[in-house]
Amino acid sequence: xxxxxxxxxxxxxxxxxxxxxxxxxxxGYNTIPEWDSVAHMALIAALENDFDIxxxxxxxxxxSSVAKAREILSKYDVQF
Amino acid sequence: MLLAxxxxxxxxxxxxxxxxxxxxxxxxxxxxxxxxxxxxQLNAVQAEIAEEVPDARLSHLALDVSSPESxxxxxxxxxxxxxxxxxxLSNAGVLDDALIGxxxxxxxxxxxxxxxxGVLFCAQYASRLMARGDGGSIINIASIIGxxxxxxxxxxxxxxxxxxGITKSLSKELAPANIRVNAIAPGFIDTDMARxxxxxxxxxxxxxxxxxxxxxPEEVAKVALFLASDxxxxxxxxxxxxxxxxxx
Ligand SMILES: NC(=O)c1ccc[n+]([C@@H]2O[C@H](COP(=O)([O-])OP(=O)(O)OC[C@H]3O[C@@H](n4cnc5c(N)ncnc54)[C@H](OP(=O)(O)O)[C@@H]3O)[C@@H](O)[C@H]2O)c1
Numbered sequence: 001x002x003x004x005x006x007x008x009x010x011x012x013x014x015x016x017x018x019x020x021x022x023x024x025x026x027x028g029y030n031t032i033p034e035w036d037s038v039a040h041m042a043l044i045a046a047l048e049n050d051f052d053i054x055x056x057x058x059x060x061x062x063x064s065s066v067a068k069a070r071e072i073l074s075k076y077d078v079q080f
Numbered sequence: 081m082l083l084a085x086x087x088x089x090x091x092x093x094x095x096x097x098x099x100x101x102x103x104x105x106x107x108x109x110x111x112x113x114x115x116x117x118x119x120x121q122l123n124a125v126q127a128e129i130a131e132e133v134p135d136a137r138l139s140h141l142a143l144d145v146s147s148p149e150s151x152x153x154x155x156x157x158x159x160x161x162x163x164x165x166x167x168x169l170s171n172a173g174v175l176d177d178a179l180i181g182x183x184x185x186x187x188x189x190x191x192x193x194x195x196x197x198g199v200l201f202c203a204q205y206a207s208r209l210m211a212r213g214d215g216g217s218i219i220n221i222a223s224i225i226g227x228x229x230x231x232x233x234x235x236x237x238x239x240x241x242x243x244x245g246i247t248k249s250l251s252k253e254l255a256p257a258n259i260r261v262n263a264i265a266p267g268f269i270d271t272d273m274a275r276x277x278x279x280x281x282x283x284x285x286x287x288x289x290x291x292x293x294x295x296x297p298e299e300v301a302k303v304a305l306f307l308a309s310d311x312x313x314x315x316x317x318x319x320x321x322x323x324x325x326x327x328x
Contacts, residue, residue: 045211054159056152057204 002080004051008073011050012066015043025067051078082309084109087162091145091202092172094121096271097221100297101169101304103129106136108305111162115143115154116172145172145198146190155205164213167308168206170199170243171221175273177232188235195239199246203261207254215258219307220247221300222263222319228328240265244319251317260316262307267323270294290325 012027013020016034029035035043044060047053047069053076063069070080088105092098093114106112106129114129116122122140130136139161143154158165174194176187199220210216225233226240244263251261268274268285274294275282286294300322306312307320 041211045208048208049212054156054205054209056156057148 004073004078004080005070007050008047008066008070008080011046012043012069015039015046023066025070026065028065029063047073051076053078081109082305082311083167086110086166086308087113087164088167088169088308089113089115089141089158089165089202089206090169090171091115091143091198093140094118094125096273097266097269097297097300098169098171099125099129101171101301102138103132104298104301104305105167105308106133106138108309109137110167110308111137111139113158113162114138114140116140117142117144145170145202146193148197148201151198151201151205155202155209159209165206165209166213166216168202168210168216168218169221169304169308170202170219172198173221173223173273175236175276177236177277179232180234183235191235192239192242195236196242196246199243203246203250207250207257207259210259211254211257216260217308217312218247218250218254218259218261219304220261220263222247222265224265224267224321224323224326224328227265227319227321230328247319248317255316260307260312262312262315262317263319264300264303264307265319265321265323266295266300267321267326267328268294269297269300269322271297285326288327289323290327293324295322295324 009023012023016039018034059072063072083105088110090098090102093102094116102112102114114122126138126140141154141157144150176191220243222243223240225237229237247261247263303320303322
């Protein structure tokens, strides 16, 4: 796993307060109780801080899964 | 020095209340990021304030609040520039009055795009940047017309009443992140906007003010300073009138 992929999984686990083993590419927004809208904004803040970026509002709304998060972060020059 | 080391972004900083507040905040030690639609005006205002306030920390960014793309670009640039934001003054506004039967759809859109949508767009990005730090203060400029309404001003009043609703809602949503959100409702302040109604109406308005004069932009700026600083550390969700006892 690349460093940034590892970092991405850790941010998800910490922000959603779930075990790292549960983080898969297909894990989706609002499919588990822990990833609700409040947790989503906490996740966004953590991603922005850890990757030192600022996301566009459209990208925040589009970030519907772990795989999608990776795709969006790639647009901000984060390499996976 | 009430704002030492604070980063402040001011919309509509080129004239009137925005310009006066930029100068006062700079005097209080803030790093003031002046924003506006015209690069030339921004350059000129930054140079003027730098001369008036010798130690001022000033930057400027192009920002048309009515355009979500422009707001996004400005906040991305702000992030690169300062990495943080402590205070947002959403001050940019337009006045375009007409009797309801003569209001065009374009006019409604133009007024709401700047006065209302602009406040929402800026609050979205500002609150996220503030939440990444220790919190902050968002100050929205509403109007006495948004509180009481006035004939010929349904559109402007609606756009400003919305700002008060937005302020109250955001104060509740953002309090856990230590972000305070308040509004100022100026009465009649002597700026280009107030002068644009013509000398007769100007005198009529002044006659409706118990203190017998229009306010100055600096008098609004001082209330903004209170709301921006820790003097108001437990104040949120409020709309503070600055109107000299104006009746409307
Ligand atoms: N003066 C009053 O009596 C009074 C009373 C109640 C409330 N207010 C409110 O106070 C605020 C400031 O008013 P003011 O009296 O200082 O008015 P002003 O002298 O006309 O200044 C308005 C400022 O807003 C800027 N602006 C307008 N549309 C913008 C946009 N789309 N994007 C970015 N900037 C924009 C203008 O920039 P440009 O130079 O590019 O046009 C200017 O810097 C407004 O929200 C107004 O509604 C004023």
